[in-house]
Structure formats: structure tokens, C-alpha cells
Amino acid sequence: MNNKTRRIRINEDGPREGFQIESVSIPTARKVDLINALSGTGLAEIQIASFVHPRKVPSMADAEDIVATVEMVPGVKYTALYMNARGLERAISTGRLSIDDLGFNVCASPAFLARNENATPEARKQRKRQMIDVARGHGIRPANSGSVSAAFGCNFQGDIGIDMLLDAVRDVHEFAAEFDCRIDKLGFSDTMAWATPDKIRRTLDVVYTHYPDVEISLHLHDTRGMAMANALAAIDLGVREFDTSIGGLGGCPFAAHQGAAGNLCTEDFAFMCEEMGYETGLDLDRLIEAAQLAESIVGHSLPGKVKSGGSLASYRRR
Amino acid sequence: MNNKTRRIRINEDGPREGFQIESVSIPTARKVDLINALSGTGLAEIQIASFVHPRKVPSMADAEDIVATVEMVPGVKYTALYMNARGLERAISTGRLSIDDLGFNVCASPAFLARNENATPEARKQRKRQMIDVARGHGIRPANSGSVSAAFGCNFQGDIGIDMLLDAVRDVHEFAAEFDCRIDKLGFSDTMAWATPDKIRRTLDVVYTHYPDVEISLHLHDTRGMAMANALAAIDLGVREFDTSIGGLGGCPFAAHQGAAGNLCTEDFAFMCEEMGYETGLDLDRLIEAAQLAESIVGHSLPGKVKSGGSLASYRRR
Numbered sequence: 001m002n003n004k005t006r007r008i009r010i011n012e013d014g015p016r017e018g019f020q021i022e023s024v025s026i027p028t029a030r031k032v033d034l035i036n037a038l039s040g041t042g043l044a045e046i047q048i049a050s051f052v053h054p055r056k057v058p059s060m061a062d063a064e065d066i067v068a069t070v071e072m073v074p075g076v077k078y079t080a081l082y083m084n085a086r087g088l089e090r091a092i093s094t095g096r097l098s099i100d101d102l103g104f105n106v107c108a109s110p111a112f113l114a115r116n117e118n119a120t121p122e123a124r125k126q127r128k129r130q131m132i133d134v135a136r137g138h139g140i141r142p143a144n145s146g147s148v149s150a151a152f153g154c155n156f157q158g159d160i161g162i163d164m165l166l167d168a169v170r171d172v173h174e175f176a177a178e179f180d181c182r183i184d185k186l187g188f189s190d191t192m193a194w195a196t197p198d199k200i201r202r203t204l205d206v207v208y209t210h211y212p213d214v215e216i217s218l219h220l221h222d223t224r225g226m227a228m229a230n231a232l233a234a235i236d237l238g239v240r241e242f243d244t245s246i247g248g249l250g251g252c253p254f255a256a257h258q259g260a261a262g263n264l265c266t267e268d269f270a271f272m273c274e275e276m277g278y279e280t281g282l283d284l285d286r287l288i289e290a291a292q293l294a295e296s297i298v299g300h301s302l303p304g305k306v307k308s309g310g311s312l313a314s315y316r317r318r
Numbered sequence: 319m320n321n322k323t324r325r326i327r328i329n330e331d332g333p334r335e336g337f338q339i340e341s342v343s344i345p346t347a348r349k350v351d352l353i354n355a356l357s358g359t360g361l362a363e364i365q366i367a368s369f370v371h372p373r374k375v376p377s378m379a380d381a382e383d384i385v386a387t388v389e390m391v392p393g394v395k396y397t398a399l400y401m402n403a404r405g406l407e408r409a410i411s412t413g414r415l416s417i418d419d420l421g422f423n424v425c426a427s428p429a430f431l432a433r434n435e436n437a438t439p440e441a442r443k444q445r446k447r448q449m450i451d452v453a454r455g456h457g458i459r460p461a462n463s464g465s466v467s468a469a470f471g472c473n474f475q476g477d478i479g480i481d482m483l484l485d486a487v488r489d490v491h492e493f494a495a496e497f498d499c500r501i502d503k504l505g506f507s508d509t510m511a512w513a514t515p516d517k518i519r520r521t522l523d524v525v526y527t528h529y530p531d532v533e534i535s536l537h538l539h540d541t542r543g544m545a546m547a548n549a550l551a552a553i554d555l556g557v558r559e560f561d562t563s564i565g566g567l568g569g570c571p572f573a574a575h576q577g578a579a580g581n582l583c584t585e586d587f588a589f590m591c592e593e594m595g596y597e598t599g600l601d602l603d604r605l606i607e608a609a610q611l612a613e614s615i616v617g618h619s620l621p622g623k624v625k626s627g628g629s630l631a632s633y634r635r636r
Contacts, residue, residue: 198595199593223627224630225586225624228544232515232550233550268544271543271544272515275516305542308579309542312512
């Protein structure tokens with residue numbers, strides 16, 4: 001419990017998480033409409049595209065077009081996802097993205113790595129080393145941050161115990177040390193939604209004990225309906241940074257979930273934070289509008305609740 | 319925090335909550351199919367019908383038929399909802415329902431009472447006195463229990479502060495005293511989903527302080543995506559009884575929500591409890607089957623997640 005501030009940082013992943021999983025072909029202009037709407041909600045960071053191979057994720061083939069067309073608002077950080085040197089080159093070439101998040105990520109589940117990325121842990125590190133080389137060529141240093149995916153469990157590996165997770169965290173630190181980097185920030189991704197509030201509590205308690213100065217952030221999926229309760233448990237322990245998706249967009253195309261639910265929903269989570277006296281800096285009414293826009297763009301209902309149920313402020317105003 | 323047992327009691331409200339809100343006309347036999355499926359999941363109590371005026375809630379006009387047709391499993395308590403003496407008479411006449419839950423309920427929001435039931439608080443009490451008279455005529459005593467609806471807030475009244483809630487709880491006690499009844503159990507219903515984990519904590523803390531021996535139960539709606547986080551907050555404080563709905567069926571036909579979301583979802587909540595080491599006595603696989611059946615009966619997707627995401631046990635078995 002290393003954090004007493006009432007400020008909670010919410011990073012929007014909806015455009016990237018959401019559009020990569022939607023099976024319909026969404027026009028680039030509509031994707032950009034959503035990103036532009038999100039830019040006006042107070043969000044400090046929005047992940048807007050994924051530079052993966054268009055054959056692997058055809059729905060992200062327009063990544064360059066998206067980045068080129070978005071009306072970027074000063075003060076908002078626009079980021080993208082890249083899994084290898086080629087993807088990073090493409091992202092840098094746009095000249096419009098923040099590439100300051102080149103941290104040290106490992107996967108807690110070897111089985112997931114093999115299925116999701118067809119790679120061994122060492123091959124994945126080698127890929128990251130190549131990315132860091134590319135970045136350095138553009139004068140970009142790796143970040144003092146790391147992350148662990150499949151941090152709480154894996155559909156292919158099963159439970160990720162605390163010892164396994166601690167091994168992964170140690171691995172992150174050693175990997176960073178290769179490049180004379182510290183780990184100030186550490187992200188845990190519940191990629192396949194194995195976390196429960198109890199597991200969040202037991203895990204983070206141990207991690208904070210071992211690494212009292214590290215700032216933890218969470219990336220939570222709602223595949224088993226636990227995202228909000230997990231986020232609550234994490235806030236209670238001092239976590240102050242979360243990735244979320246507008247409307248609850250998202251899922252994981254490789255995670256073998258038939259009915260893969262999306263991420264922790266941005267507007268529902270912001271609602272909870274604000275109602276509990278935390279500051280998010282977000283405009284809930286505008287988030288709700290953006291969530292409704294997201295729904296109209298994907299053409300089906302999205303799991304977020306507040307966009308239909310209404311904020312309490314809207315009732316208090318009556 | 320008056321309760322250290324690891325046993326959590328889950329009462330199923332899906333058939334009543336769900337079918338009363340569905341706009342389609344669902345054949346009685348299909349409703350009974352769902353109730354029969356639920357009877358085999360380990361649930362101790364299932365609310366299967368609502369004895370309200372068929373003009374007010376046409377989808378519940380077949381209440382008698384439902385009760386007559388269900389294959390009742392010994393050890394499972396089958397209950398119904400009734401709002402007045404006529405409804406109670408109808409429920410008793412079936413001869414197949416548990417009528418031992420005739421407790422003292424008040425509404426924390428006068429505005430909701432007026433809009434939802436077209437009644438003053440006193441008129442509502444008078445109606446309950448008539449119901450108790452009817453019950454006594456059948457040898458049924460009122461129960462040592464009470465409940466408060468709209469306990470945390472109301473779309474028409476606004477926030478329900480702790481003082482207002484305590485007034486309502488006092489009212490419950492005074493009402494019970496009229497009939498020489500104690501209040502051993504107290505249910506709070508978040509009828510219009512104004513609760514947040516913070517509000518649950520602050521409220522229950524005060525209530526437990528004033529009434530340390532009372533057992534609290536919760537009826538939570540997920541209209542703003544808070545149900546699971548609210549339930550977690552309540553479990554942490556010692557609450558061990560919850561009403562839930564299979565698949566997240568439900569809503570409130572009078573609560574003026576366009577996109578009214580349902581109740582805390584039975585199988586998702588049971589999943590959380592069991593994964594956190596609490597005992598529910600429920601068979602999660604059978605709950606998931608029942609949730610999938612509920613979905614096929616109502617003909618649209620229901621908000622519950624585990625029925626699509628899968629239990630963790632199903633992955634651990636691989």
C-alpha cells in the first residue's frame with residue numbers, strides 16, 4: 001500500500017483493444033470519430049492503434065491511416081501497440097505518436113506465449129532487444145517500466161501462483177538491468193481474466209512488500225465479470241493507474257474465449273472512482289456520449305452499464 | 319462486521335425479477351423449465367413468481383400456473399412476491415409456496431413509493447397490516463425480519479443519506495414492534511442502483527454499529543455496473559446473504575431506466591465467492607447451464623459473463 005493520493009489515472013485502450021477484436025470492417029473515419037470524441041473527455045492517454053501484421057490482425061491494417069487522421073489534442077498522449085521492430089518502425093514513422101513507453105514486458109505464462117505469439121520467453125526478449133535498438137536509432141531510450149501479461153492465470157497454463165508472478169517480476173527487473181534501466185512502474189495484465197479480488201489482494205500485497213517503491217498499474221479484462229471488483233480491491237491497496245476501454249470494448253483475439261468480454265469499462269470505472277471521492281479528471285457525460293458513439297460504430301450493444309443506466313449526477317440535476 | 323462464517327447464502331430472484339421485465343410473452347412452460355433447472359443447482363431459495371395485478375404486470379399473469387407446474391425439489395424453498403392482501407391470498411391459495419418471509423418492509427424514498435406504488439408510507443404500512451391479518455387467518459405469523467427498498471438512493475428522490483436510511487431502519491423496528499416482532503434480519507435493496515462500494519461501506523458500518531446483532535442481506539442491481547464491487551464491499555464487512563438473478567436477469571419496470579440492467583448475476587457472484595474461498599453450496603457448472611437456458615428462453619443475450627467466459631475449473635480440468 002504505497003500510494004495515498006486520491007488521483008486515479010485512467011488510460012484508454014478502447015480504440016486499440018476494441019477495433020482489433022471486432023469482426024466487422026469498420027471504416028477508418030469512424031474509428032477516428034471515436035478517438036476524436038475520446039480526446040475531449042479529459043483522458044490523458046489514448047491507445048489508438050496496433051502495428052501488427054495486417055495478415056494477423058486485418059482489422060488493424062489501417063493503423064497508419066488512423067494515426068494520420070486523428071485530430072490530436074495538445075496534452076493528450078496518443079500511443080500504439082507494437083510487438084516487434086517492424087511494428088515499432090511503422091509507429092515511429094507516423095511521427096505523431098508517443099513512443100516513450102518502451103518498457104520491459106514479460107509473460108507469466110510460457111504456454112500463452114507459445115500460443116499467442118509463437119515464441120519462447122528468450123525469443124520474445126530478443127525481439128524486444130531489437131525494438132530497443134530501433135528506438136535508440138531514433139534517439140528514444142527504453143522506459144523505466146515493465147509489465148507482466150497473464151499475471152494472474154492463463155487458459156492454457158492454469159493458475160499463475162504468487163511465486164511464478166514474483167519470478168516474472170524478477171525477470172522484468174533483470175531484463176531492465178541489461179539496459180541500465182530501473183523499474184519505477186510495473187503493469188500487471190489479467191489477459192485472460194483469472195484474477196479475483198482475493199487473488200489481487202494476496203498478489204499485490206506480496207509485490208508491494210518486495211518492491212515498496214514501485215508504482216503498480218493494472219490492465220483488467222471482464223471475461224468473468226470480476227473487472228470492477230478487482231479494480232476496487234486494487235484501489236484499496238493503493239493502485240492508482242488502470243487501463244480501461246470505453247463502453248467495455250475489447251477482448252483478446254488469441255485467448256480462446258468464445259464470448260470474450262472486453263476490458264474494464266472506462267465510464268463505469270470513472271463513475272465508481274468519482275462517486276467514491278477519487279479524482280479522474282474525466283468528464284463522465286462526455287465519456288457516456290463516447291461510449292454511445294462506440295456502440296453505434298461497432299453496431300452492437302457493448303457491456304458498459306452507465307451509458308444506459310445514466311450517471312447519478314444526471315438524476316441529481318433534476 | 320458481525321459475521322465471520324465463510325458460508326454465503328444466495329437467494330435466486332431471476333424467475334421473478336427476470337420474467338416480469340421481459341417484454342416478450344414467454345410461455346409458462348419455458349419459465350417452469352428455467353425454475354426446474356435452477357432447482358438442481360444447489361440453491362436453497364428461489365423466488366418464482368409475482369402475485370401482482372395482471373393489468374399492472376401482464377407478464378406475471380400466469381403466476382398460479384407457474385407455481386402449480388414447477389417440479390418442487392425437497393429442501394428448496396420456493397417463494398413469491400406479493401404487494402397486497404389480494405396477492406398474498408393468491409400466493410397462499412397455491413398451497414405450494416413458502417410464506418414464512420412476511421417481514422416488515424419500508425421504502426427509504428417517499429418519492430419512489432409514490433411513483434412505484436402510488437402510495438404514502440402510511441398507506442403502504444396499512445396494506446402490510448392487512449396482509450398480516452390475512453396471513454394470521456391462515457395461521458402464518460409475521461417474520462422477525464425487515465427490509466428497506468431504495469436504501470442507497472433513488473432516481474426520483476436523489477441520494478439517500480445515512481440518516482435517512484437509519485430513520486427507515488428505525489421505522490422497520492417500530493413497525494415490527496406493533497406486532498411484537500423483533501428484527502433479526504434486515505435486507506437492503508439497492509432498487510435503482512445508487513450504491514457504490516464506498517456508500518455500502520459507510521452505510522453498513524453505521525448500521526452494524528447501531529444494530530450489532532442484526533443479520534444484513536443485500537439485493538443489488540447492476541444498472542451502473544457496481545453490483546459485483548458492491549457485493550465485494552459487503553462481503554468484506556460481514557454480509558453473508560444476497561439476492562441474485564441467473565444470467566443477470568431483471569431490472570425494475572417502474573424505475574425509469576431506459577436500459578435497466580438486471581440484478582447481481584447469480585453465477586458470476588457464485589464464481590467470485592467460491593474462488594475467494596467462500597462456500598455457496600452451488601454447482602457452478604449447473605448454474606452456467608441454467609444461465610444459458612435463461613438466455614435461450616428470453617431470446618436475447620443476458621449480461622452475465624461466466625456463462626460465456628467459462629469457469630476457471632473448466633480450464634483447470636484440461
